[in-house]
Amino acid sequence: MKKRVFISFDIDNDEGTKRMLTGQANLPDSPFEFKDNSVKAHLTGDWKEKVRRRMDNVDVVVVLCGTKTHTADGVAAELTIAKEKGKPYFLLAAYTDKPCSKPKTATSSDKLYRWTWDNLKKLIAGQR
Incomplete structure (x- = not known):
């Protein structure tokens, strides 16, 4: 069964990745299905509560880390929510040719993993 994934990312800078x-x-050997992700459009009411509800329906949170992720308050909040809900998560470097930063709410023990297809499959499977 494929893992349902929530992708947290800096919408202003990393939409393409x-x-x-x-x-x-969509790849034939993909171990995951895309379920939900960060949103740019303003959610009416308590957006953090809506993100909490969205995370109820996922198995793992992928935090896609780009060059300015350390300044993305939404990514920091989403990581905090994932931790509060006890959702497994990992930090994935969005680029191999640029320095990538962790969200403000990441800990020093949160490793930033290199994005390769093999790595991604292992990380989704919980090998971290």
């Missing part, structure tokens, strides 16, 4: 990641869910 997020599209590539969701596209990988």
Whole structure:
């Protein structure tokens, strides 16, 4: 059974890499299906509560880390919510040719993993 994935990412800077990641869910040997992700449009009411409800329907949270993720308050909040809900998560470097940063709410023990297809399959399977 495929894992249901929530992708947390910096919408202002990493939309293109997020599209590539969701596209990988369509590959024949993909271990995951794209379920939900960060939103740019303002959610009416308590957006954090709505993200909490969205995370109820996923198995793992992928935090896609780009060059400015450390400044993305939404990504920091989504990581906090994932931790509060006890959702397994991992940090994935969005680029191999640029320095990638962790969200403000990541800990020093949160490893930033290199994005390769083999790595992604292992990480989704819980090998971290």
